[in-house]
Amino acid sequence: MDALELRYSRFRLNDEEFYDFCQQNSNLKLERDADGTILIMPNTGGETGDRNSELNFQLRLWNKQHKLGKVFDSSTAFKLPSTAVRSPDASFVSQERWDDLTPDQRKRFPPICPDFVIELIRAAGRSESDTLTGAKEKMQEDWMVNGCRLGWLIDPLTR
Amino acid sequence: MTYIYRADGSIQINRDFDQPLSGEDVLPDLEFDLTELTSPFNDGFHPRLTRFSDYSLTRKTCLHTRIFIPSIVRVVGINSEYTALNIRLALA
Numbered sequence: 001m002d003a004l005e006l007r008y009s010r011f012r013l014n015d016e017e018f019y020d021f022c023q024q025n026s027n028l029k030l031e032r033d034a035d036g037t038i039l040i041m042p043n044t045g046g047e048t049g050d051r052n053s054e055l056n057f058q059l060r061l062w063n064k065q066h067k068l069g070k071v072f073d074s075s076t077a078f079k080l081p082s083t084a085v086r087s088p089d090a091s092f093v094s095q096e097r098w099d100d101l102t103p104d105q106r107k108r109f110p111p112i113c114p115d116f117v118i119e120l121i122r123a124a125g126r127s128e129s130d131t132l133t134g135a136k137e138k139m140q141e142d143w144m145v146n147g148c149r150l151g152w153l154i155d156p157l158t159r
Numbered sequence: 160m161t162y163i164y165r166a167d168g169s170i171q172i173n174r175d176f177d178q179p180l181s182g183e184d185v186l187p188d189l190e191f192d193l194t195e196l197t198s199p200f201n202d203g204f205h206p207r208l209t210r211f212s213d214y215s216l217t218r219k220t221c222l223h224t225r226i227f228i229p230s231i232v233r234v235v236g237i238n239s240e241y242t243a244l245n246i247r248l249a250l251a
Contacts, residue, residue, distance in 0.1 A: 059189075062188070116185050150185040152180060158160045
């Protein structure tokens with residue numbers, strides 16, 4: 001994953017401060033590691049954006065028919081049990097678990113791990129092996145370890 | 160290629176993009192169509208296409224790329240070079 005990492009060991013933003021930091025820098029796509037490292041994520045290129053849109057379209061269409069929960073796009077960040085704040089390319093949270101959150105929690109970065117996530121390997125960036133290795137680590141250590149029930153890591157360029 | 164991670168710790172690798180992915184018990188009845196993500200012509204020629212001498216092409220992909228394929232024939236393959244594109248057809 002190509003991301004610019006920001007570290008400053010003398011202080012660590014708490015959840016509210018990090019949320020405010022993101023709102024005040026709304027032109028940046030930000031995530032946070034469990035150790036407090038803030039990551040500035042790159043914007044996607046046209047091809048990846050098109051594929052992300054397709055992910056959300058199919059997931060949302062399914063949910064409109066079944067009405068089993070909420071579907072989120074890649075701009076939604078979740079605060080995970082590990083304290084990391086992450087944004088999958090597409091995700092789903094069951095209605096029951098969503099209803100357990102307070103209105104304020106739903107408005108900010110929901111403190112919940114999605115039931116289902118999709119991560120898409122991006123066309124541009126580092127070498128293919130580095131990109132795939134990083135994506136596998138993210139899928140395992142961020143999503144599955146934190147309680148995700150089903151995750152898809154899709155590499156549309158490789159068969 | 161798709162890596163399917165499950166809550167039981169298993170990881171399944173799926174190389175077939177022509178078969179839809181199941182939402183299993185988490186998203187019941189979801190049949191996710193991967194072909195829309197992998198169409199080599201989704202945004203023009205895909206660089207990876209140049210590595211394959213023979214690339215499978217579905218009727219859906221042809222429609223997506225506005226290549227008209229009459230219903231009496233079916234696509235059986237495609238040969239691609241850097242500048243040339245040859246689609247092989249057969250009677251349906």
